[in-house]
Amino acid sequence: MSKTLVAYFSASGTTARVAKELAGVIEADLYEIKPAVPYTKADLNWLDKKSRSSVEMSDKSSRPALADQSADIANYDTVLLGFPIWWYVAPTIINSFLESYDFSGKKIVLFATSGGSGFGQTVAGLKPSVTADTVLTEGKVLNGRQTAESLKAWAKTVL
Numbered sequence: 001m002s003k004t005l006v007a008y009f010s011a012s013g014t015t016a017r018v019a020k021e022l023a024g025v026i027e028a029d030l031y032e033i034k035p036a037v038p039y040t041k042a043d044l045n046w047l048d049k050k051s052r053s054s055v056e057m058s059d060k061s062s063r064p065a066l067a068d069q070s071a072d073i074a075n076y077d078t079v080l081l082g083f084p085i086w087w088y089v090a091p092t093i094i095n096s097f098l099e100s101y102d103f104s105g106k107k108i109v110l111f112a113t114s115g116g117s118g119f120g121q122t123v124a125g126l127k128p129s130v131t132a133d134t135v136l137t138e139g140k141v142l143n144g145r146q147t148a149e150s151l152k153a154w155a156k157t158v159l
Contacts, residue, residue: 003075003076003077003078004026004028004029004076004077004078004079004080004159005028005029005030005031005071005073005075005076005078005079005080006019006022006023006026006028006029006030006031006079006080006082007019007030007031007032007033007071007079007080007081007082007097008030008031008032008033008081008082008083009032009033009034009035009082009083009084009091009093009094009097010032010082010083010084011039011044011053011084011091012044012084014084014113015082015083015084015112015113016032018082018111018113018142018146019032019082019111021146021148021151022080022082022111022142022151022155024148025148025151025152025155026151026152026155026159028080029076031071033066033083033093033094033097034066034067034068035064035065035066035067035093036064036065036066036067037064037065039052039053040052046086046087053086053091056091056092056093057086057087057089057091057092059092060092060125062092063092063093063095063096063099064091064092064093064096065096066093066096066097066100069100069101071101073101073102073103073106074102076106077106077107078106078107078108078109078159079103079106079107079108079109080108080109080110080111080139080155080158081094081097081108081109081110081111082110082111082112082113082142083110083112083113084112084113084114085112085113085114085115085117085118085119085120085122085141088117088118088119088120088121088122089119089120089121089122089125090110090112090122090125090126094126094129095125095126095129098126098129098130099129102131103130103131103134104131104133104134105133105134106134106135107134107135107137108130108134108135108136108137109137109139109158109159110122110123110126110136110137110138110139111139111140111141111142112139112140112141112142113141113142113143114141114143118141119138119141122138123136123137123138137158139154139158140154142154
């Protein structure tokens, strides 16, 4: 396998658990995408149209600031990029992450956690945030309890 990074954003801990398990079973490095201002429970209230996440997701140009930009992307051929699905797409902080680094010539495979929806228009929403020579592909929604074997088997199909 090529040098792989599992990068993830997790607001509630669900995506973090999946990302850590995935990185462990495929022996990849792990990087957490953190917002400069952490999300509170109130920020994540999707029923409140004035909550931070609702405001960000209703504005496709929103780019929440990152806490750091210390991922050494140049050292990786492939990035497995994980996040929760918000409003049928990736949270806009994922665009912030993609626009903060040079992914030229790299392969990015998406994985997500979701309470019930699939990827929707996620790839289309993220494609403008990377260069034309970046391979950006929809991976898998990893809900529930994956076994180490099932995660490893999936990773083999995309790496």
